[in-house]
Amino acid sequence: MATALDRLSYQSRWYAVAPERKFMFWLVIMALALTLTPFGQAMLLALLAAFTCWLLRISLRRWLRWMAIPIGFLLVGVVTILFSITPEPQQVIFGVQMGSVWLGVTPEGLAAANGTLWRSLAALAATFWLVLNLPFPQLILLLKRGRVPRLLTEQILLTWRFIFILLDEAAAIHRAQTLRFGYRTLPQGYHSLAMLVGLLFTRVLLRYKAMAITLDIKLYQGDFHL
Template sequence: MITNVFDRLSYQSRWFAVAPERKFGCWLLMMALAFSLPPVGQAALLALLAVFTCWLLRVSLWRWLRWMALPMGFLLIGVLTVLFSITREPQHMLFGVSVGNVWLGVTPQGMAAANSTLWRSLAALAATFWLVLNLPFPQLILLLKRGRVPRILIEQILLTWRFIFILMEEAAAIHRAQTLRFGYRTLPQGYRSLAMLVSLLFTRVLLRYKAMAVTLDSKLYQGDFHL
């Protein structure tokens, strides 16, 4: 489970005891560099962040690359939309194909914009991963409180974080039971099992929510969480 893994890693970070304000300040500096440096500088920042993150978390570079690959599909789609242009003047293109009365291809400006977008996005993504992987959730709550974030918003974030784990635990339990009963042996059977998983997941999460509400009532919950 990705969320559980990230949460555990934040507790084994070499910077676990560092104040959350300092971590947030470092992240702001990284983001400023990611958006202001040229592509060469952004690539260098990306490499530096990779080494720094792996050293702090005591993980391999291969594992870090797998984390970075998670949102890569969305990033590549965005870069491709910047890279390709539609024009009626093909002489300005590096290469292209005719589509009716227009040409679809790559211009020098599109190539430069796509290159800049790619490295800027990768550097910003690596900086954000660095913050997430080195900031345990209790420190995030502390940072939000010191930042004068409204209490109700902090409580919503806390509950959402808690229910992410509940959702993943229930989904894993249902999927494990279905797998033991060969629920994903064939493609049609897999689709039926997936539909059942979604339906059961909604029901079981509601039951967990009701159980939590009963627990809070038994502890004389007055509408405020202790933060």
């Protein structure tokens, strides 16, 4: 099983490009994302969006849907930077008085939040570009050529494998619950979700035991062929 993101990496126009070149390009755009001015970071974000959509043959709307997932967490952090507490009202652009202090937006907080927002968006777009254009076998090859310890590479490989097992089992349980109207009402939805979590843990352990038995049958000696 492969996720939609994993399948897209195989249809990229840069699929045949060496993983080392993709990684070096990612380092360059990450350096730009971290060092440019906010205006430059916004321009880099737009260029990366267009370039990623062209490489993967996808629409801008689909790319934006993917970006919207981490942006929600990013905005929470930006809001905490944006608002400040100060005892001097003249330092606040706008805000509300809370006793002897003011809660509001200061010029320093606005500049810091603006810089953090565009820097994070540009870096996030750059990382998305790498993930969407680097198939997992090429990532393993890149780790091997980079002399990453074999144990760490095997851990990454197993983690990647179990992500798909987890998603597969969760989708199967959710589909069965939906067919039985398990999410028809909000209370039923909470009850079904609790059952899903419990069953998911049990079924993943069973899948792990099945994989361990398969490895024993194949005379597994503690090392994966990478």
